[in-house]
Amino acid sequence: MEKQATRDAYGQALVELGRQYDNVVVMDADLSKSTKTANFAGVFPERFFNAGIAEQNMMGMAAGLSTTGKVVYASSFAIFATGRAFEQVRNSIAYPRLNVKICASHAGITVGEDGGSHQSVEDIALMRSMPNMCVLVPADGIATREAIFQAYKWQGPVYVRLGRPAVPVIHNNTDNIKIGRGITLRKGRQASIIACGIMVSKALEAAERLAAEGIEVAVIDMFSIKPIDEELIIQQAQDTGAILTVEEHSITGGLGSAVCEVTSRYCPVPVLRMGIDDQFGQSGKPDELLEHYELTVGHIVQNIYKLLQIKQG
Template sequence: MTTYPVLDKKDTRSGFGEGLLEIGKTDDRVVALCADLTGSLKMGDFAKAFPDRFFQVGVAEANMMGMAAGLTIGGKIPYTGTFANFSTGRVYDQIRQSIAYSGKNVKICASHAGLTLGEDGATHQILEDIGLMKMLPGMTVIVPCDHNQTKQATIAIADHEGPVYLRFGRPKWPVFIASDTPFEIGKAQLLSEGTDVSIFACGHLVWKALQAMEELQKQGISAEVINIHTIKPLDEEAVLTSVRKTGCVVTCEEHQRHGGLGDSIAQLLARELPTPMEYVAVNDSFGESGTPEQLLAKYGLDTPDVVAATKRVLKRK
């Protein structure tokens, strides 16, 4: 078992802001658009450093997506920034036609995803965005697990030709991935080897999965934890290799059970390797106001929920 000390506590959105500034310095094709959330998205440093390449578009997300699509014609690499809710559901048809179907090289960068947005409540806590985005043909979907990985992913997507959905969040969260750890789009990250169960997680819940792994170890259960930071394209070989060894699966995500990471894994397993599996995800429900930790506990996305799901699935082996 590999344990991960907390290096720091930082928000993933700040990782995005740092990554955007860095890629902006090295690649002048990178431009950024923001719909009146520059502070929330941590895009201020980019805007200050590259005022000609930053477009404040106001509270008009549909237009922002169209402008981003247009900016690719002429060779720019646009990064759009707003909350995950307004980055996806609000502008789904604009993304579908002007970006995905048109094959445009737009990077849709979405903060404040999921329940951990907290006190703003369910209007802003989108839990359907991974599903919406992964259904679009040609769309790459990335959900990094901490600040450092979000920064790495923000930089990496510039060199990936094609539309990308990059999802991150609001709260300060444990940083546990070293800043020099390699990041490769589409390549799952084996965080800790184990033999009894495969725990696949993304985003903030990777940390919860690691916490659960330590708890399970105390109870004599060896959990393998794999960070599926790229939900589409899914690293099928990494998933199958782990599941062939452990024979059961728990998936963890800050998203609806319908349509998220768990469903991607389930679809793969149904096709290739039917295996007992449990979901740690929101069960067909909207969220509500509260602190991130209160919400994760209430909606069944906390460390004890991962432990309980593991015990359930072990009984089904």
């Protein structure tokens, strides 16, 4: 299966976007080779600005540029873009609802050996809690390109969460990849898996294993965390009666919390949340860390078994 890191797809999409729209400006905080904004800098040096290791300043500069009609894509590692610069993002970008697109790479524990200090497992929660902020978590390179182009047309700030490792390309068309929508990748009647980011491909693999045992589960790629597809979540709750959420993020405030907010209000059903359970990350190889934090295909299968037992009472 073809693989591509979402950060690589971001770098490619930026160049394509820059060719179509001359008001696109890109900024980085001295990490352009890692975030792949260097691709844009190489083609459009006059529209690229390196703010240095000064993420807070970068967000303020991005806000100012956006008031002149520019659409600014500001990048850094997720831990810095959302954590270090939170106040600037809140007060200078989200509060006035400016056209700044924060595209943060190296999110989650699959950053690997850099360890807990650089592994952002809180970024979705931080950005989702912010008024006016749109939050997108693409699962592959195809969805990443759509996120970047749709962010351009979205009026207001957008947070796009990107990863370091190569992940399987799972989408073969873009018709259903839209802000505010989830994507049904597989239908099932016994339970629903709602996943985002790198965990979507693992959810699909788990569904294949379960199908071989006669257990049919639906798989939803929740590309848009905010606005979230309430209608699809309610439909899955009604159709299958049980939901498993899977994310490479804290279960506090992330995708799982967002889904529970919908089900508890409109259609209460059993929901199990898979993610980082109130812990920081640590140094290790990405696959080792996914195993340690129980975010593998096998763990998804085990949690579906557990969920079905809860559903059956």
